Amino acid sequence: MITSLAFRLTKRFGAKVVLDDLALEVRGREFVTVLGPSGCGKSTALNLLAGLTQPTRGEIRLDGVRIDGLPPERRGFGMVFQNYALFPHLTVGANVAFGLVLRGRGKAEIAERVRRMLELVRLTGFADRYPGQLSGGQQQRVAIARALAVEPRVLLLDEPLSNLDAKLRLEMRGEIKRLHADLGLTSIYVTHDQAEALSLSDRIVILRDGRVIQAGTPAEIHDRPQTVFVADFMGYRNFFPLTVASEEGDTVLARAGALALRGRTVVPLRPGDAAVAAVRPEDVETTTEPPGPNVVRGTVRLTEYLGREHGVEVALEGGPTLTVRLAHPVTVGSALALRLPPERVVILPAEDGAR
Ligand SMILES: Nc1ncnc2c1ncn2[C@@H]1O[C@H](COP(=O)(O)OP(=O)(O)OP(=O)(O)O)[C@@H](O)[C@H]1O
Ligand SMILES: [Mg+2]
Structure with a gap:
């Protein structure tokens, strides 16, 4: 030994x-x-x-x-x-x-x-x-x-x-x-x-x-x-470049255009810092909440049958695409409201040549 x-x-x-x-x-x-x-x-x-x-x-x-x-x-x-x-x-x-x-x-x-x-x-x-x-x-x-x-x-x-x-x-x-x-x-x-x-x-x-x-x-x-880099390796699939708007302890609010996301930080960030929000496909959920931070709307672009789940690509209003996993099937072209739970969103410092 x-x-x-x-x-x-x-x-x-x-x-x-x-x-x-x-x-x-x-x-x-x-x-x-x-x-x-x-x-x-x-x-x-x-x-x-x-x-x-x-x-x-x-x-x-x-x-x-x-x-x-x-x-x-x-x-x-x-x-x-x-x-x-x-x-x-x-x-x-x-x-x-x-x-x-x-x-x-x-x-x-x-x-x-x-x-x-x-x-x-x-x-x-x-x-x-x-x-x-x-x-x-x-x-x-x-x-x-x-x-x-x-x-x-x-x-x-x-x-x-x-x-x-x-x-x-x-x-x-x-x-x-x-x-x-x-x-x-x-x-x-x-x-x-x-x-x-x-x-x-x-x-x-x-x-x-x-x-x-x-x-x-x-x-x-x-x-x-x-x-x-580590998030990408660990199964996070959605990465949104944002700017930090405000911080409260180990959570921050970050924005880019109409997209506003609250999330956890692991590395301290200050207002004005360039950041990247990361979320896993399986952590996104459908919602009936009105639009606001962490609630986004988009159109289904692509669906993929994965057995227990459905992989879905959603084109968000304002441009970016969100990849999610849903328990129920959805049809291409339909509108979806999605929630990115703040405790499941990680806000990371932007890095040079990110990914
Ligand atoms: N004998 C050698 N002479 C010159 N370069 C080498 C030699 N062995 C490895 N390298 C280089 O060192 C780097 C690391 O190689 P290494 O084999 O340790 O990578 P790895 O992480 O094991 O990759 P993989 O996951 O593909 O096996 C590579 O850029 C490789 O080209
Ligand atoms: Mg090797």
Whole structure:
């Protein structure tokens, strides 16, 4: 069991700074997810921690002791790669045994551990098959068994579910959560899928261009995004540029033309500040209230059947489009009055090159 993994890392490839003094402390048994768009440096960060790449500058400390000088096999980390990276010419059993052989463990011990690991990922009886004879989900479980076989002090997972279909992804998400808890693991999980991050994590770290731009519990990140970038990543879909008109504690009123929205602030804003109001499609509701702040009128432009709900695009009077989810069907061309509940609207500082 570890107490903490702390690192501060800078990585350049040529002139390009891929990780810019990325600092994080992970506590023992914590499940931390690093969430960010393609190219933001997620895999680079994991590869540095695993020792597969060397940092330009920085350090990694496990329980206070520097480990960044150690080769990968002496760090005691397990890694699950996005593309599984199983050895195709080795059987499932030999794949799982690989790290143990590398560490010079005895034959009997290896056989017993391989058996236990395959049982853990529910692949008992698959030891003699080759990776090519397995489904994607089974291969992924072999990759997880291989990473766990060495009893890793920290488990590193690089988008382990991205190649799986939706149903299998949900199943494996549950498996990873179960293994993390049952084995008392400390895990760092990389993904660009917000649903995965929300469901798995104790803490989410949002990365943009190699920097942490927000970190917090899933609820904090979900409900209190501090930037348009994070809000966009967390499922907010409607963004309206506005100017702050007045503030009252942690709510403000912001306007642009006829549109007036009251909403919560996470970052302090003053009258006159340029702002962006963000609201999720599922938080908008139909209303019979007269027009006023947070009540808007528009015309249905497009509808989309989503199963339990209807996705609806509404052209608001005055120009902008609002994307909403409604429980009941509406027809294209009809007029709608909608309410954006102030407690569900987040007013964020406008950022340069927003989104
Ligand atoms: N060996 C390398 N040489 C040069 N540039 C690299 C190298 N590896 C990664 N990069 C660059 O570093 C940046 C970050 O890459 P990285 O693979 O860490 O991104 P990522 O967040 O994992 O993206 P994805 O979600 O697509 O996997 C990218 O711009 C990439 O082109
Ligand atoms: Mg990657």
